[in-house]
Amino acid sequence: MSEYNFAYLDEQTKRMIRRAILKGLAVPGYQVPFASREMPMPYGWGTGGVQVSAATLTPEDTLKVIDQGADDTTNAISIRRFFQKTADVEVTERTTEASVIQTRHRIPETELKEGQILVYQVPIPEPLRFLEPSEVETRKMHALEEYGLMHVKLYEDISIHGAIATSYAYPVKVEGRYLMDPSPIPKFDNPKMEMAAIQLFGAGREQRIYALPPYTRVVSLDFEDHPFDPGRADHACELCGAENSYLDEVIVNDRGERMFVCSDTDFCESRLNGNGEGGA
Amino acid sequence: MYVAVKGGEKAIENAHLWLAEERRGDPAVPELGIGQISEQLALAVNRVMAEGSLFDPELAALAIKQSRGDLIEAVFLIRAYRTTLPRFGASLPIETGQMSCVRRISATFKDAPGGQVLGPTFDYTHRLLDFKLAADGFVGEAEQSETPLSDDIPHIAGYLNSEGLIQDEPETDVEPGDLTREPLELPASRDIRLQSLARGDEGFVLGMAYSTQRGYARNHAFVGELRIGRVAVEMDIPELGFSIEIGEIEVTECETVNQFRGSKVEPPQFTRGYGLVMGQSERKSIAMALVDRALRWRELGEDYLGAPVQDEEFVLHHADSIQATGFLEHIKLPHYVDFQSELELVRKLRREAGRNHRPREAAV
Amino acid sequence: MSELALQGGFNSPPEDAARAFRSIMGAMAHPGRIFGIKGVNPPAPMSVAMGTIALVLCDADTPLALMPSLDTVEVRSWITFQTGAPITAAGRAMFALGQWREMLPLGRFNRGEAEYPDRSATLIAECETLKNSGLALRGPGIRDVARLSLANLPAFQENAAQFPLGVDFLFCSGTQIAGVPRTTRISEV
Numbered sequence: 001m002s003e004y005n006f007a008y009l010d011e012q013t014k015r016m017i018r019r020a021i022l023k024g025l026a027v028p029g030y031q032v033p034f035a036s037r038e039m040p041m042p043y044g045w046g047t048g049g050v051q052v053s054a055a056t057l058t059p060e061d062t063l064k065v066i067d068q069g070a071d072d073t074t075n076a077i078s079i080r081r082f083f084q085k086t087a088d089v090e091v092t093e094r095t096t097e098a099s100v101i102q103t104r105h106r107i108p109e110t111e112l113k114e115g116q117i118l119v120y121q122v123p124i125p126e127p128l129r130f131l132e133p134s135e136v137e138t139r140k141m142h143a144l145e146e147y148g149l150m151h152v153k154l155y156e157d158i159s160i161h162g163a164i165a166t167s168y169a170y171p172v173k174v175e176g177r178y179l180m181d182p183s184p185i186p187k188f189d190n191p192k193m194e195m196a197a198i199q200l201f202g203a204g205r206e207q208r209i210y211a212l213p214p215y216t217r218v219v220s221l222d223f224e225d226h227p228f229d230p231g232r233a234d235h236a237c238e239l240c241g242a243e244n245s246y247l248d249e250v251i252v253n254d255r256g257e258r259m260f261v262c263s264d265t266d267f268c269e270s271r272l273n274g275n276g277e278g279g280a
Numbered sequence: 281m282y283v284a285v286k287g288g289e290k291a292i293e294n295a296h297l298w299l300a301e302e303r304r305g306d307p308a309v310p311e312l313g314i315g316q317i318s319e320q321l322a323l324a325v326n327r328v329m330a331e332g333s334l335f336d337p338e339l340a341a342l343a344i345k346q347s348r349g350d351l352i353e354a355v356f357l358i359r360a361y362r363t364t365l366p367r368f369g370a371s372l373p374i375e376t377g378q379m380s381c382v383r384r385i386s387a388t389f390k391d392a393p394g395g396q397v398l399g400p401t402f403d404y405t406h407r408l409l410d411f412k413l414a415a416d417g418f419v420g421e422a423e424q425s426e427t428p429l430s431d432d433i434p435h436i437a438g439y440l441n442s443e444g445l446i447q448d449e450p451e452t453d454v455e456p457g458d459l460t461r462e463p464l465e466l467p468a469s470r471d472i473r474l475q476s477l478a479r480g481d482e483g484f485v486l487g488m489a490y491s492t493q494r495g496y497a498r499n500h501a502f503v504g505e506l507r508i509g510r511v512a513v514e515m516d517i518p519e520l521g522f523s524i525e526i527g528e529i530e531v532t533e534c535e536t537v538n539q540f541r542g543s544k545v546e547p548p549q550f551t552r553g554y555g556l557v558m559g560q561s562e563r564k565s566i567a568m569a570l571v572d573r574a575l576r577w578r579e580l581g582e583d584y585l586g587a588p589v590q591d592e593e594f595v596l597h598h599a600d601s602i603q604a605t606g607f608l609e610h611i612k613l614p615h616y617v618d619f620q621s622e623l624e625l626v627r628k629l630r631r632e633a634g635r636n637h638r639p640r641e642a643a644v
Numbered sequence: 645m646s647e648l649a650l651q652g653g654f655n656s657p658p659e660d661a662a663r664a665f666r667s668i669m670g671a672m673a674h675p676g677r678i679f680g681i682k683g684v685n686p687p688a689p690m691s692v693a694m695g696t697i698a699l700v701l702c703d704a705d706t707p708l709a710l711m712p713s714l715d716t717v718e719v720r721s722w723i724t725f726q727t728g729a730p731i732t733a734a735g736r737a738m739f740a741l742g743q744w745r746e747m748l749p750l751g752r753f754n755r756g757e758a759e760y761p762d763r764s765a766t767l768i769a770e771c772e773t774l775k776n777s778g779l780a781l782r783g784p785g786i787r788d789v790a791r792l793s794l795a796n797l798p799a800f801q802e803n804a805a806q807f808p809l810g811v812d813f814l815f816c817s818g819t820q821i822a823g824v825p826r827t828t829r830i831s832e833v
Binding site for chain 2 (some may be wrong): 004006010035037038040042043045047068071073078104106123133134139157168184231233263
Binding site (some may be wrong): 005007012014019021022023024026044057058060065114140142144198211213216217259266 | 663
């Protein structure tokens with residue numbers, strides 16, 4: 001693919017994205033509009049994350065791409081191959097070896113370190129969108145820090161269901177100011193968002209970039225009498241025995257019998273091979 | 281023991297090879313040439329150019345071939361290619377008054393300077409399958425007029441304007457925005473709305489336009505003028521100090537004349553909607569003009585009637601087929617992590633509910 | 645245009661700019677931490693760090709203000725040729741280049757709007773030295789506390805008090821940079 005620039009995007013586009021990333025880091029949790037480009041993969045399939053990664057990668061980087069926590073899901077493979085071709089970067093499945101990790105729907109179980117960058121693919125960046133469809137209105141709400149609508153929704157959940165009925169893309173408040181959508185990660189992953197790595201969020205179709213510098217305060221919304229509950233299947237991984245990882249439920253035979261295994265394939269394999277960092 | 285499925289890489293590769301095979305179809309049937317597509321499926325090519333925002337019939341034809349005739353997929357290929365093209369500058373506004381028209385009609389006047397030119401239209405054809413086409417295809421030759429059409433045909437709206445009966449559209453030097461370079465900001469200006477509609481999915485724009493005709497923010501449109509033809513594209517060359525013609529493109533332009541009883545801010549007069557689409561794209565340009573007119577309610581001091589077509593955010597956010605198809609089809613991607621957390625939640629809520637309510641039937 | 649203007653850009657723009665951006669991003673994500681940056685040789689008195697930042701971030705879409713010490717024929721023509729950025733007044737600039745003391749008062753720069761706090765200026769300021777001593781920095785990107793040799797504490801405090809509005813800073817010295825976004829709370833101790 002030598003007819004394309006390093007990491008596919010032209011330099012002007014990268015500058016535009018890089019400026020948006022910096023403003024995103026300067027105002028954590030605020031969604032910076034950016035002129036998302038049409039990528040050679042479909043909107044909704046990670047174009048935002050891909051553009052952020054493309055503007056971030058250097059030739060020396062080692063890239064890991066996961067979807068649902070797994071490196072070998074088809075879209076993760078497709079994105080990883082795209083960057084192997086266009087940026088000629090090293091790739092890895094090991095969380096500890098990666099300098100840039102692009103993810104869809106999960107945060108790795110292994111704690112990320114300083115110097116690492118986690119790039120999220122985001123479908124709908126606006127946490128208020130399903131409560132208020134108008135962009136003009138939600139922009140005003142963020143400007144005025146008017147988040148009552150979200151609290152009312154969560155409280156209605158409690159009064160109807162006895163619990164907050166949001167299990168993924170669970171809204172967070174960043175540094176006590178901006179309400180932010182963490183992308184559709186399970187709420188189990190929310191507490192990990194206070195981390196040492198840089199977190200960048202790219203929403204291509206919706207043309208937004210946002211960011212969290214390391215150690216930024218990220219609080220999942222809750223109520224005093226209904227504290228946030230990360231939730232998790234009440235099992236241990238049936239492969240590696242981990243009791244602290246997020247689990248996939250797999251149907252193993254046509255009698256519908258289930259087994260529970262780690263969704264983070266690298267974490268699980270590392271533990272099985274005895275060189276895991278996660279510990280049980 | 282359970283082992284997680286591996287081998288996605290191989291599967292992707294094979295799927296792509298299979299796709300290539302399917303695209304070619306039966307090798308006993310001659311392969312389609314790009315020229316055959318651009319010449320004989322020109323309206324498909326036009327649609328791909330219009331929604332792809334790139335005037336290049338050969339590339340559009342290639343995209344149609346590669347996409348097996350899936351036009352949205354072809355538009356996608358063109359858009360992705362277009363992103364990688366360097367930008368040398370912007371052209372001057374095209375002068376549609378100096379179009380060399382192949383078609384030009386007005387529904388509001390029986391005749392007008394420049395004349396009614398029917399051109400190569402499906403209008404008034406009887407939609408009967410022509411089985412002769414299946415056999416050979418040659419269907420005769422149209423007679424050519426001895427006096428060629430003028431390249432300087434005035435716009436119909438100009439005649440109404442000189443009488444002060446139609447809303448004035450003053451010329452402006454403001455450079456239009458560009459959706460492909462700037463993120464969409466709302467409320468959007470008219471230039472951005474028009475760009476969005478010109479790139480928008482023909483089916484979506486058609487449906488929106490149709491809704492106005494059926495009473496959702498009805499705006500009583502007449503086709504003041506519809507013209508199709510080629511216009512010169514000129515560019516200022518700073519080093520030369522003048523502009524030069526860099527090429528020609530075919531466009532379809534539609535201006536509607538809409539009835540208007542006046543509002544608090546505007547006197548009774550005719551108002552306008554505007555459509556301009558690359559290539560011969562008649563249906564799209566008319567639809568675009570109707571939607572444009574509906575979106576101008578605020579500027580004209582009309583009431584917001586809650587019609588979808590008046591809601592700029594609704595129209596602009598959903599007109600683009602590439603955005604829509606990508607997001608729609610992304611639900612094919614694995615979502616099992618989120619689904620798992622929903623499973624846990626539903627189980628938990630059912631446990632809670634079970635504690636709070638007596639079961640309707642006794643448990644076995 | 646002087647020949648100087650044509651020189652001093654990146655050798656290999658896509659790769660060099662990518663590496664330099666990572667330093668800039670690191671600086672903005674870790675306020676107060678000092679990062680090395682290079683790749684560009686701008687005309688004096690602009691530092692390598694400042695010239696590199698300008699080429700990584702500025703182009704025809706980013707109006708740029710030059711403070712008096714940098715508003716020379718050489719710097720102007722270099723910036724114009726290398727980036728295409730229109731040179732403009734402080735109030736309209738997305739980026740401003742100059743000595744830190746020339747930037748004051750900060751009120752003349754764009755601090756963004758309530759609905760678009762990202763539309764604020766980024767000030768790229770030259771200082772004599774950058775050391776991890778002096779004022780105490782706290783906030784996002786800093787685990788406990790960071791220290792940076794900064795002057796004019798009140799200007800930072802006033803800027804931070806406007807949050808989420810405010811300008812953001814990249815400080816340069818030779819081939820070093822450090823970032824101070826508007827979220828950083830700065831004090832003597």
